[in-house]
Amino acid sequence: MSEYHDPANITNPEHGEHHIVTPKTYSLVFVSLLIGTAITVGAAYIDLGIFNPVVALAIACTKAVIVILFFMHVFFQSKLIKMTVAAGFFTFLVLIIMTLSDYMSRAWGLW
Amino acid sequence: MSATNSTILNLPDQKTATLPKRNYINAEDGLLSWLFTGDHKRIGMLYLISITFFFFIGGAFAGLIRLELLTPQPDLVASDTYNKLFSMHGIIMVFLFLVPSVPATIGNFLIPIMIGAKDLAFPKINLLSWYLYWIGGLFTLTAMVLGGVDTGWTFTTPLSTHYLNTHVVTAGLGVFIIGFSSIFTGLNFIVTIHRMRAPGMTWFRMPLFVWSNYAASILMVLGTPVLAITLVLVVLERTIGIGVFDPTKGGDPLLFQHLFWFYSHPAVYIMILPGMGVISEVISTFSRKRVFGYTAVAFSSVAIALFGFFVWAHHMFIMGVSNYSALVFSLLTMLVAVPSAIKTFNWAFTLQKGSITFETPMLYAFGFLGLFTIGGMTGVFLGALGMDIHLTETYFIVAHFHFVMVGGMLMAFLAGVHFWWPKMTGRMYPESLSKLAAVTTFIGFNLTFLPQFILGYLGMPRRYHSYPPEFQVLNVLSTAGATVLGVGYMLPLLYLAWSLKYGEIAGNNPWQATGLEWQIQSPPLTENFIEVPIMDHEAYDYEWLAHKTEQEVTTVG
Amino acid sequence: MHISPVLWQFLVKWLNASALFPREASTIAPYTDALYFFLLLITVVGLIVVGTLIFGFALRYRKERHPVAVPIEGSTLLEATWTIIPLALFLIVFVWGALLYFRIYTPPVNSMNIYVVGKQWMWKAEHPGGQHEINALHVPTGRPIQLTMISQDVFHSFSIPDFRVKREVIPGRYSTVWFQATTPGTYHIFCTQYCGTNHSAMIGEVTVLSPEDYEKWTRESTSGMSLAQNGERLFASMGCNACHSGAATARGPNLAGVYGSRLKLTSGSEVLVNEAYLRDAILNPSQHITAGYAPIMPTYQGQISEDGLIDLVEYIKGLQTNYRVQQTLTTSESNQAAPTTPGAVKP
Amino acid sequence: MDNTIVATHHDTAAEDHHAALPQHRHHFETPEQQREAGTFGMWLFLLTEIMFFGGLFFAYLLYRNWYHDAFVVASNQLSIPLGATNTAVLIGSGFFMALGVWAAEVRKKGLLVLFLILTTLLGLVFLGVKYFEYKEKWEKHHIPGEHFDISEFVNPPINPKTGRPTEQPLPPDVAQKTQVFFSLYFAMTGMHALHMIIGIGLLIWLIRRSQRGDFSAGYVAPIENFGLYWHFVDIVWLFLFPLLYLINRHPGS
Ligand code: HEA
Ligand code: HEA
Ligand code: CUA
Ligand SMILES: [Cu+2]
Secondary structure, eight states, rough: OTTTTOOOOOTOTTTOOOOOHHHHHHHHHHHHHHHHHHHHHHHHEEEEEETHHHHHHHHHHHHHHIIIITOOOOGGHHHHHHHHHHHEEEEEEHHHHHHHHHHHHHTTTTO | OOOOOOOOOOOOOOOTTTOOSSSSTTSOOOOHEEEEEOOOOHHHHHHHOOOOOOOOOOHHHHHHHHTTSSSSOOOOOOOOHHHHHHHHHHIIIIIIIIIIIIIIIIIHHHHHHHTTTOSOOOOOHHHHHHHHHHHHHHHHHHHHHTOOOSSSTOOOOOOOIIIISSSHHHHHHHHHHHHHHHHHHHHHHHHHHHHOOOOOOGGGSSHHHHHHHHHHHHHHHHHHHHHHHHHHHHHHHTTOOOSSSOOGTTOOOOHHHHHHHHHHHHHHHHHHHHHHHHHHHHHHHHTTOOOTTTTHHHHHHHHHHHHGGGGGGGOOOOOOOHHHHHHHHHHHHHHHHHHOOOOOOOOHHTTTOOOBBOOEEEEEEEEHHHHHHHHHHHHHHSSSSHHHHHHHTTTHHHHHIIIIIIIIIIIIHHHHHOOOOOOOSSOOOOOHHHHHHHHHHHHHHHHHHHHHHHHHHHHHHSEEEEEEOGOOOOOHHHHHHHHHHHHHHHHHHHHHHHHHSSSOOOHHHHHTOOOOGGGGGGOOOOBSSOOOOOOOTEEEEEEEHHHHHHHHHHHHH | OOOOOOHHHHHHHTTTTTSSSSOOOOHHHOOOHHHHHHHHHHHHHHHHHHHHHHHHHHHHHHTTTTOOOOOOOOOOOHHHHHHHOOOHHHHHHHHHHHHHHHHHHSSSSTTEEEEEEEEEEEEEEEOSSSSSESSSSETTTTOOEEEEESSSSSSSEEGGGGGGGGEEETTTBBBEEOBBBSSSSEEEEESOOSSSTTGGGGGGEEEEEEEEHHHHHHHOOOOOSSSHHHHHHHHHHHHHHEEEEOOOOSSSOOOOOOOEEEEEEEOEEEEOOOHHHHHHHSSSGGSSBTTTTTTTTOOOTSSHHHHHHHHHHHHHHHHOOOHHHHHHHEEETTOOOOOOOOTTOOO | OOSSSBBBOOOOHHHHHHOOOOOOTTTSSSSHHHHHHHHHHHHHHHHHHHHHHHHHHHHHHHHHHHHHHHHHHHHSOOOOHHHHHHHHHHHHHHHHHHHHHHHHTTTHHHHHHHHHHHHHHHHHHHHHHHHHHHHHHHHHOOSSSOOOOOOOHHOOOBBBBTTBBOOOOOHHHHHHHHHHHHHHHHHHHHHHHHHHHHHHHHHHHHHHHHHTTTTTSSHHHHHHHHHHHHHHHHHHHHHHHHHIIOOOOOTTT
16 A cells, blocks of 8 residues: 555655745845845946846846745755746747747848 | 447446435535535536537537628628627637637546546636636627627737727737636646646556646646737737837737737647547547557657647748748647647557447547548648648638647547546436437538638638639538538537436446546546545556456455 | 539539639749649548548457457557658658748749738739739739738738739738749739738739730830839938938938948948838938938838838839939929929829 | 445544644645645746746847837836835845745744735835836826827936936937837836735735734645745846846946
């Protein structure tokens, strides 16, 4: 029976351990997010040419990853959740890249 | 009990048999107990009634379309009325009928049982999804009653945003809301399939119906929101005049096409995959064999879902996408067609060395195989760039998608409804009438839509209210076929209703099928299983079934 | 016995093999049909294969004849077969389709250009010689014809089934299609993209004439002013010549011979000057500033119709010297009317 | 009869939890399973949100490249102090939300209620600031539609100190395209604000339930899942802020 039956899902690969994130971690995250925001605003006033949006987006992405990993606990979650999150961003990228490829190659002209 | 050799039907002795005293239908009484139910089986039945209602509304529109097209002249209805007819027909059929058809009815009813769960993971969300369906449906009906919409089901901008003065906003919001109903169904399925499987129910022991619904659910969850935001932008553009798609304000109308088809191409696979699942179950049961190449069929479902996201621009080949993109999307379209071919051949080979009987669901499944092959192959015509130039926006497309959607999915839906009818209601449908209906729909269908391929190649454009007279003969054939088809669809409505009261008692497992759903009473208990089942054998294991039946006979006898 | 004329016509047509296939009236049609037949062939073969398997098995293994099923798990070899064969066929179809697409959408360089403006719900064709047609198009046989098309309102789609050509007519952007008619006669033009109430009435007729008849038609139906001449008038009346005078001190760039050249823009990029560029530069001038000039040109958005734009484009295309630009400039500055051909009114 | 195939009597573990948690639903075998299902479901819902905003982000990307000059000038109409403050406010709100989840996990009812209230308050502050930003746009006729007015972009106001225009004047055809920017600005921030409003509605409901003590006995799923939603809305803003406010803030170069 136990071979199949695992009501507590202990041996299930889709099962993640339960982890309580402490206020200390949260505070660290909070501070780093604020710092990130400050850097973003500061960087916007410096002329980096083409790198301005790159920097802005890189910081935004970092912040988002931090939020996802810690505020949203993905760091401590099961593989399933991690893969789900990845799948979401993958599809998002499919939408962006495939559509963009049309707009970009239109400028190449006819054939 | 029928004794002929040509059936596997195994009914209990009608003189003594009764429906189980306790089951999900009579567990609670009163309309409210249905309207506030959390039971996936009841919600499935509510859905079944709802989509049937909308199917016949959509069908009535189809009837009117075909009547108008009987003659080349614009005589039956005015041109804007005609435009409203096909728009409402498309919107209702796609969003209110075909997308929820198999998943929300049969899937809702069966997926938890098939994987040995007591219910879907989120019963309340399941109910919510049904209500959302109706709210969206009411919006659509309101748009219809107030005077209709004439955008076509594709809501093409800038036509829909700036040039039509019909109830686009109402209908758009309706579709928006129905979209969320579909998202919630898909979400519920995914969670249920991941988290609620009974002990021993590994991924590769699940019935293929579950696999295909899982694949379709992924598409629902990831695709539908893009449609939602697109419709929001259309509505905003119409109401307050923002300029995202409007060429006069600097927007790009092609962006609308990209976003719309990013959903609507995957949506066609939402519309076919669950049907493919039904076909797997039916063919296996009536040939008493495990589906040939189980893993191949399971993976091809997932492959269709995955590749389905990469091909949307094949709906825009002549609309001004870049030639390079067109090439890429055409190539990917060819790739996405392959898994369907794999499935088709696997189904065919499932029959090999089987012991085949021809009950109604099997007849519908045969119909599916033939018609889907034609429909799918004509899809390949359309995916070929140069060919698409001539065929696009003609009746060839109309024929293509009716072959896959009506010949494919609708046939599969009917196969499924007949197949699981005894499980859902505890009673059999009348066998010979239903065979007649299956044959009628098959003949009517081909008569309706085969001529449309020819019409399309001759160049008759779609969404035409009047047409040059040389196309008339083929159109007459098509209209004649639609009448036959209409009769073919009325029949099940009548005899299934009849069978609710007078049908033979089905017993637990009339088809001698192997799925978990057939091992419990019909109609099932509210909690499906008295005790959590343990899956200790592969899917479609007929030897296990024979062994089990034998044991029962010995213990009972 | 009385046979209905429709049925009769149908039978006759069927016998002419044209009830199943449209006429082949352009050089492209045979190529399209060839692919079509190939596709039909693989579909029929595929259908026969699937059908034979199903019916063969269904009869051979029906319960009466084969009461006990034999379990079979599957076969990797078979799976590979029916993955690879359809894949190979589909790839052939892809390549073939792509080649055809290339053929249909790449106009030969020497083709004759006709403008088509689509609007709810009619087609307007404008020949360079100034012939205007509504829902009709006259073309000669034996010459590649390129259509440069644009829509004034919504998406339309220009389709001539007997030529197997079709292309979307897009608001705000030129799209092109080309064909070479082979057989004199008349053929349907359909609008195949749903465009509102009278979509199904947005139809017309192409008349294919022999080159001689076409010459005759051109002469008889001319409005007296070519598109370029109309354009010249517009050029003067909108004051374009004030800046684009071609003089060394002019505030705008010299337009003579600009068509077909590569321009350097202030943004640093280099562009090919074609119809689309010219149109866009009139409507959105400041996004197309030629290097060395100030962004002072006003936009003409909303002030010129698509027809007017076509006239201007056609005029600038043909502009080889600035002689007449300066001529019209002096005349308009001396407060005289721009030169017109008497009696020529645009239809 | 054969209502079940071979069944097991799974033992008492599950039954114990039944007693402990009234919120445990009958169709889940264990509360653990229920909780994980809830989290997974929430994440799937967030995937739909990613795709929902994905369409908007793509539209933004496209038009920003097409109409870069117009986007720069229009973006400079937005106030960085307000935007940055709002970003900080939202991060703070997310921080309190995270603390709320922690408070629920360690079963501190008072703290939970407090944190949720703080979350709500900061959310409201955000919306308040947004209201003033929108109002300014309304007054300047920068709301797309019939009354959209480009005059400020064609003839920018003169800065009294320098005597020069505050902003590079745009030719009218480019100035027209600022409308595309504002269309996207309102669509994106509007959708974001709508999510905030829904979130605040849910927060109020959660606060009342946690005052009743619903979440202080080990049943934290609603708080946890709502937290996921709230953080997601934050993340959207983390991107909206640089994309909309900070396109090019160093004019003259
Ligand atoms: C259930 C719905 C459904 C399904 C499953 C499909 C399946 C496919 N569709 Fe279809 N399609 C629609 C619904 C559907 N479609 C709709 C509604 C439209 C029109 C929308 C509108 O404009 O209103 C449309 C339009 C459409 C177009 C756009 C045409 C245009 O607007 O110009 C294209 C182009 O590529 C296309 C292609 C395909 C392909 C390649 C498949 C493939 O997935 C098919 C794969 C299946 C097979 C290939 C058959 C099985 C194969 C065999 C048995 C092998 C045979 C043997 C040998 C070859 C040896 N479809
Ligand atoms: C699930 C999807 C679905 C289904 C089931 C159907 C079913 C049918 N469709 Fe539909 N169809 C679409 C989806 C579907 N269609 C879509 C998406 C479009 C494109 C819309 C657009 O262009 O935007 C379309 C467009 C479309 C057209 C093209 C219109 C045009 O372009 O001008 C035609 C024309 O023949 C047609 C016919 C039919 C017919 C005869 C049926 C039959 O199968 C229906 C048979 C059923 C009945 C007849 C109902 C039962 C009988 C009664 C209720 C009694 C009354 C009966 C009569 C008066 C005869 N459909
Ligand atoms: Cu123009 Cu249809
Ligand atoms: Cu498609």
